[in-house]
Amino acid sequence: GQNIDQPTEMTATEGAIVQINCTYQTSGFNGLFWYQQHAGEAPTFLSYNVLDGLEEKGRFSSFLSRSKGYSYLLLKELQMKDSASYLCAVRGHTDKLIFGTGTRLQVFP
């Protein structure tokens, strides 16, 4: 089977740093995505990792370890607008994406 697990909910304080983890066991792997999604809206692309290591993009960074089936999304200098759901998704041998359970992040002042 395919399993992609994330913590269900996280809370953090404005200005802080938060790390959202994602572990996966899938039948194929051609990269891992992170998306941000606000309720009732389409997901917004944040990052894509296909090789091991850290990809930094402004306040957001994403890390991948293929041997461990593990990724994390790091959000720095948290802002209130970062309150959203964060979804990791694995791309298999085709272009279809299998999504993780999603993490709802609440940022407090």
Added chain:
Amino acid sequence: GAVVSQHPSRVICKSGTSVKIECRSLDFQATTMFWYRQFPKQSLMLMATSNEGSKATYEQGVEKDKFLINHASLTLSTLTVTSAHPEDSSFYICSARDRTGAFSGNTIYFGEGSWLTVV
């Protein structure tokens, strides 16, 4: 840039009726599109892969006779929820990949999503 458009954004239908949702790629051709369903406070669940000119491929547990998918052109896929029931009420969203250039993380595009409420 490339955009995927969905219509309608919201629809209410009566139990037992059918409703069609369209997914269009606006400035690129998409031989493959994907349909997802999302229940409140849950993640996106892949329902099926829509293949232009051939039958859709459904994920395990998704009823192909209930969720009819047609991909008649390179820019349009439709999802028809037949004999809708209240438990089909959900957020349906499609995606497509722009294969014009090399693959990168931002060449998979999502539609705006469609809220279906069955009463």
